[in-house]
Structure formats: C-alpha cells, structure tokens
Amino acid sequence: MEQILHTLHEFVWSPGMLAFFLLTGIYFTVQSKFYSILRIKQWFGQTLGSLFKNPQVRNTEEIQAVSQFQSFCTALAATLGTGNITGVATAIMAGGPGSIFWMWISAVLGMMTNYAENYLGITYRYKDEKGQWVGGAMVYIEKGLGCKWLAVVFSFCCIGASFGMGNMVQGNSMANGLKNVFQIPVFFTAVVSAVAVAYILNGGMKRIAVCTEKLVPFMAGIYLITACGILIACRHRVGWAFLEIIKNAFTPRAACAGVGGYQLKTIIQTGISRGVFSNEAGLGSSVIAHAQSDVEKPEIQGMWGIAEIFVDTILVCTVTALVLLVSGVYRPEICIQNFSTGIENIDGTTLMARAFGSVIPFGEELLVLSTVLFALATMIGWSCLGERTAVYLAKEKGTKIYKWLYVAVAFLGCMLAPAMIWELSDTLNGLMAIPNLLALFLLRREVQYPKK
Template sequence: MLEKIGQINSVVNAFVWGRGMLVIFLGVGMLFTLRTGFFQFKGWKVWMGDTLGALFHDRRVRKAQDHQSISQFQSFCTALAATLGTGNITGVATAIVTGGPGAVFWMWVSAFLGMMTIYAENVLGIKYRYKNSEGAWVGGAMVYMERGLGAKWLAVFFSIFCLCASFGMGNMTQANAIAKGLKATLKIPEQFTGMALMVLVAVVILGGVQRVAMVAEKIVPFMAAFYILGGLLVIVIHYERIPETFLWIFGEAFGLRAVGGGVAGYGVKMAMKMGISRGVFSNEAGLGSSVMAHAASDVSCPQIQGMWGMAEVFIDTIVVCTITALVILTSGVYDPQRCISNIADGVENIDGTTLTGNAFATVFPNGDKFLAISIALFAFATIIGWAYFGERTAAYLFGEHAVFPYKLIYILLLLPGSVLAPKLVWELSDTFNGLMAIPNLAALILLHGEVIHMAKEYKRNRK
C-alpha cells in the first residue's frame, strides 16, 4: 500500500515541481515585477522604510491596536517563523549538491521575483479578509479565492492541500529534523525530544494566535541573528575565497560544470530546476500559506502588509539562504567531482545537513552542534507557524469548532514524527506544497489587475 502511494506521489510530484510549474512560478513573479515597474528594485527604500525601517520610529508597528489582532511586526515574525526552516539549511545544501553552485543564482532569481508574488498575495489577503463573530480577522489565500474570484471550490482544494501539508511539512518532518540532529550531536533520545516538543508546542499553540505571535516575535529575531552571525564568521574566516565563489556561482548558472578538462554535471537546466524549486520551498512565495499570518495583522493598508511579505522573502532567501550557500562554498567542503560521482552512481538524498555541518566545523570546533541548535530553532519556529496555517484552513473547511481537535492531532503527531524516519512523509509534504501553488497562482493571475491598481494608488498617495 505504502509503495503504491509512493509511486502515485512520484508522478504527481514530478508534475507539480516540473519544468512547466517552475516556469509559471517565475512567470507570475515577472508579471507583477513588470506591472509594478520593478518595485522590489526601484522601490527598495520605500518597502524597506515602511516595514523594517518603521520599527525605529512607529510604535504602532510593534503594538497591535486591536486585542483580537496581532501587530504588523508580529504577523511578519509569525510568517517568517513558518518559512525559516530546514529548507534554509539542508535545502540549500541539497540544491548545491544536485544542481551545482549555479543553483544559488537561480535561487536568487526566484526570490527576487517571488518578492512581488508574495506582495500580491498579502495585498489580496488584507483586501478580502473579514471579521468573524468573535471579532477576529479571517483571511488567507482561500478567502480571496472565494470572495475575490467567487470560486469556493478552488478555495476548498487549496485548504485541503494546505491542511495536509501542515501535518507533514509543518509538523512531522520538522520534528524529525530536530530529533535526529539532537540525537546525533547531543545524544538525546528521539522519544525524549518528541515528548518535549509536544509540551512546548502545546503551550504555544493552545494560547491562540496572540501567543503564537508573541513567541515568534521573540524567537525569530534571535534564531536568525544566531545563525547569520555564525555563518558570517565562517565566511569572513575564508574571505579570500569569496570572489572566486561568486564567479563560480555566476559561471555555473549559465554554463556547464567543467571537471578535469572535460564536461560533467547537469548544466543550466539542473541548476535552474534546483535553484528555483528550493527557493520556492524555502520562502513559500506563490504557495499562499503565509497570507494567513499576515491577514491577522491590525494593519489598515493592504499595500503595507504586502511590503512586509517582500521583507519576509528577502530575509528568508536573499539573506539566510545566501549565508548557507557561501558557508558551504567558501569553506571548501563542497567537492564537485564527488557529488557528481555519487549522483551518477544512483545515490539519492545526499545529506545536506552533514555537508553544512562540515562547513561550519572548518571554523567552529563543534560545528555539528552549532548546526543542530540552529536547525532545532528553525524547525521549532516552523512547527508553531504552520500550526496556525493548518488551524485556519481547518476552520475554513469545518468551522471554528474544528480548531481544537486539529490542534490536538497536530500535537500528538510530533512524537511519531520525531521517532520515525518519514521519507514518504517528506515526499508527500513536498507534493502538497506544490499542489497548494496551483490554485493560488491561478487566483493571482486572475486578480492581478486589482493588485496593480492598488500598487499604483499607494505610490500616488505616498508621493
């Protein structure tokens, strides 16, 4: 039975993460980039100043005015908590191993275009959200599909895919990454990690979105700074390799990998595929998931929350994923010939965690422990962030009375996720992530005129 499920999943996965879908991901991002006049580049002072820059002069950004809502910064941290995960570490390493250093360039491309995709998602998310009987905001990709397009059936499909992804990608796989890492480095039994996670996650998510946001607001800046500073130290120690690393990245992004006077590797196509897919996997731009966190903000201007989404993708991929890539490539632990040989021999699922751990170990005596702690922080944040996404889709599908049972199931799944080796769960979750994108990208294309109109209106008003 499991083998049959795996075979069916492989076929579906090949479609949702195939060349055609990756082109659509880039195409939607390019559509909004062109129609907004390359806003992520030309308007960087605007979106940076109205989001992260506003933290220093506008108290309203940090403090919600409505007790049923969360602040702009809290919604940003909650969304970033869900996106900053194992994909920023092991995902980047896997992209480099499979697609070569050129994959990093295409990851940047997908991120810069994805900044405008997620801008559109959040603008629509704020525009079409509404308050429920308790006075709390209800929003997300499923809401703008229903209220903006009048396509309830599309919203239902999206919600089902998101609900399934929350149990897999948001829960079991992250718990497994934490448990395996702590067992390998600190010798902590996996079942102890699983039970501890159940308690910690229960304390957070049973307190509602306000508690999730409060924890995210505290943990996300700390864990990001912890990892970034550690990564920068490794890069600075190997500073003499920085120029050749960037030449390596740009060279392989447009040409074939030269090895021993001949040509080996996978060239531009594989670099593009791995870079774009891992970039989307990391920042989730186009999937529509993080809209639910942004929709809970007390912001009154949809365009402002759209720009918070841009900052989210920028930090997730342009900053954190780039740090991981440069740590691996400047440290000298990446061996192209060895990676090509392994893949050619049919070896799959090359351990990106080991590769990244070896890179940190070139500077830190206990590089594996530093990485295990980083992964634990990132994965825990992902677990609590995705719990809210799953909760909102469960409420959309079955009503608010389904939220508490959903949370109980979510908490209980952390233990088997920690103990088991859920290879199939990883693969299914990856598929559900991709399936979420199909209805969401369709909705963005059909509603893009509204986004562009609102973007132009904001520019006029700001001037």
C-alpha cells in the same frame, strides 16, 4: 501508491509549473514598474526600517489581532526552516553552485508575487465570531473568484502541508540532529516538542505571535552571526564563491564522480524549485499569517511580504550557500544522491555541519542548535497557518480537531522517518500553488501598488 505520488510530484514541480511561478512574478514585477528593486528604500523603510521609529509596527491595541511585525515574524517562522540550511546544501549538491543564482532570481521575482498575495489577503479577509481575522489564499479564491470548491481544495492541501513539511519533517530533522551530536534520545525530543507545541497552540494566535516575535529574531541572529563569523574567517574565498555561483549558473558542471555532468536545465530547475520551496512565494500559505495583522492598508502588508522574501532567501539562504562554498567541504563528486527517498536532508545536514565544524570550534554543535531553532519556529509558524485554515473550513470544531492532530504529529514526526514524507509534503506544497496562482492571475488587476 508510491509511483502515483512520484508522478504527481513530478507534475507539480515540472518545468511548466516552475515557469508558471516565474511568469507570475515577472508580471507583478513589471506591472509594479520593478517596485521591489527600484524602490527598496520605501518598502524597507516602511517595514524593517520602521521597527524602532514607529511603535505601532511592533504593538497593537486590537485584542483579536496582532501587530505588523508579529504577523511578519509568524509568516517568516513558517518559511525559515530546515530548507534554509539543508535545503540550500541540497540545491548545491543537486545543481552545483549555479543553482543559487536561480534561487536569487526566483526570490527577486517572488517578492512581488508575495506582495500581490498579501494585498489580496488583506483586501478579502473577514472576522469570525470571535472577532479574529480569517484570511489567506482560500478566502480570496472564494470571495474574489466565487469558487468555494477550489478554496476548499487549497485548504486541504494547506492543512496536509502543515502536518508534513511544516511539522513532521521539521521534528524529524530536529530529533536526528540532537541525537547525532548531543546524544539526546529521540523520545525525549518528541515529548518536549509535543508539549511545547501544545502549549503554544492552546494560547491561540496571540501566543503564537508573541512566541515567533521573540524566537525569529533570536534564531536568525544567532545563525547569521555564526555564519558571518565563518565568512570573515574565510573572507579571502568569498569573492571566489560569488564568482562560482555566477559562472556555474550558465555553465553545466564537469562530470560528477564519473557520471554525466550537470545540464543547464537541471541547474535552473533546482535553483528555482528550492527558492520557491524556501520562501513559499506563490504557494499562498504565508498570506494566512499576514492576514492577522492590524494593518489597514493592504499596500503596507504587501511590503512586509517583500521583506519576508528578502530575509528568507536573499539573506539567509545566500549566507548558507557562501558558508558551504568558502569552507571547502563541498566537492562536486558528492552531488549524486537518491533524491526520491529524502536522503538529501540527511546529507545536507551532515555537509553543513562539516562546513561549520571545519572553520570554527564547536561549529557542528552550533549548526545543530540553529537547525533545532529553525525547525521549532517552522512548526510554530505552520501551526498558525493550519489552525486558521481549519477555522475557515469548520470554525471552532475544526480548530479543536486540528490542534489535537498537530500535537500528535509533532510527537510522531520526531519518532518516525517515513521515506515518502518528503515527497508527499513537497507535493502538497506544490498543489497549493495551482489554485493560488490561478487566483492571482484572475485577480491581478485588483492589486494596487504604493505611490511615491
């Protein structure tokens, strides 16, 4: 079983599949005439730049819908997780600083992939018996392609990913961090997490949206302020860090602890895969949250998709990488890890904690608290994605079963650390991409872009 899972994981995240991700992003980027790059002022002004200018962006009069900003925060909550902290450290440990450059490339191209996903998500969404929006990759796969079975396959992979990477992995990282630094018993964290998730899930989409609207800006603000404080303290090394990232993006590293040096293929593959893993562009998962918005024009929600990738990867992941490099705790010889057992999560957390602790007082404690907030936000965000997918599959009955299972997994995830959970979750994430990318390709001509 373990060998089958490993083989499937290697296929899902093979160079061929990563090329599929990139080619999809390249197509929509070129087709839009490089909209995400050349028209930053427009999409930023319509999204984050409008928060304090247009009240309708933050508020909605629709009872069964959420505001544009709330749907954005819910989607961002699902993507802003431990991957933005430990995942970035893992990428550098596996592929060197140069992997961050390729993470940027995947993000820039992924912006328009996410735009296309959200455009189709708004175009094909529909309301259920309660008047709530049902939308996402599974909906445009069914209605756009007329392929119900493929939509069902995507849905089961999405629900599996919500239990794994969206729940159990996050809870385990949170519980271990609190135990190692604050000596908080794992059982206590498990109980509190399960109760919190149960309370939020029981309130439905509205409560999830209200929670993420408050949690995401708070946690991102705390983390970025702390990280920027480190960058200011080590400002004399920031320029060097950028040069290391650019230089090593095309140059294989020297030997690592006596073992053969990095290959350029490894650097590129690591950066791109971790970029996709972080921002989920091409997986089709975050579309489910964006589809809950009260927005009328699909172009507008597409812009929020661009903003999501910008915040997740270009901003947060870049800051994380710079902190790790300027702190001086990263050494090429620590790159050798057993990535098939999930140990990279433990070592990534330890490395980032050392980076924070080596520069500022109580740095390790602040890093752990940031990890806890990121993990909790991901658990909440993914509960929305999984619950809406359960509604698509089995309506009200499906959502009740899903909620109970999600709460149980939230408890177990803190208590257990199964060796296969990382690879299983990563595989389910990748499996979602196959039907979603196929749908994006076949429906590509339906995607329209904003006018000047």
